[in-house]
Amino acid sequence: MTERMARWLIAAGLVLVLGLVNASIWRNESLLASGTLVSLELAPVDPRSLMQGDYMALDWALARELRQRLGEDLPAAGAIVVRREAGSSRAALVRLDDGTPLAERENRLAYTVRDGRIRIATDAYFFQEGRAGDFERARYGALRVGGDGRALLVGLQDADLGWLGPRGERP
Structure with missing residues (x-):
């Protein structure tokens, strides 16, 4: 391989990587701008970590409910359907996604199972x-x-769905 060809391959690889990164950023920004706001109840978890700094470990009440309903028969990845309360972003588990068309106020929500969680x-x-x-x-x-x-997680809310943070502002 010539030096010139190697430079072209490096340049093409760089353009490809930058293109993929920008596509991912655009996809996330689009979701943040136009995605439906859904608020899921948190389940208590021990939030301590010496290595990662200040953070809150999250677990979802509906994930625990799903595990209780299905036991160990849960696929490694898939989707569930949640329904938002009328006039609110608060949502609850309805069913595993079976391809049935979504009703009003329902959203599909992807999940994965990692280390049994x-x-x-x-x-x-x-x-x-x-x-x-x-x-x-x-x-x-x-x-x-x-x-x-x-x-995408955009923030944390209190029991009344008020936004939490240094100034309580909506993200």
């Missing part, structure tokens, strides 16, 4: 060092959910 969106919420007190009242995780079930 059901993971929805993420299992941690990181915040600025020394701000743990701002998130002690967290009872809900707010997600932006796309039509394909992909979700």
Whole structure:
């Protein structure tokens, strides 16, 4: 291989990698801008980590409910259907996604199973060092959910769905 060809391959690889990174960023920004707001109840978890700094470990009440309903027969990856309350973003588990068309106020929500735990969106919420007190009242995780079930965590909410954080502002 000539030096010139090697440079072209390196340049093409760089363009490809940058293109993929930008596509991923665009996809996430699009979901944040247009995804449906869904608030899922949190289940208590021990939030300590010496290596990662200040964060809150997240577990979802509906993941525990799903595990109780299905036991160990849960596929390693898939989707569930949740229904939002009328006039609210608060949502509850309806069923495993079986391809049935979604009803009004229903959303598809993707999950994976890792180390025996059901993971929805993420299992941690990181915040600025020394701000743990701002998130002690967290009872809900707010997600932006796309039509394909992909979700991004956008913030934490209290029992009344008020936004938590240093100034309580909506993310």
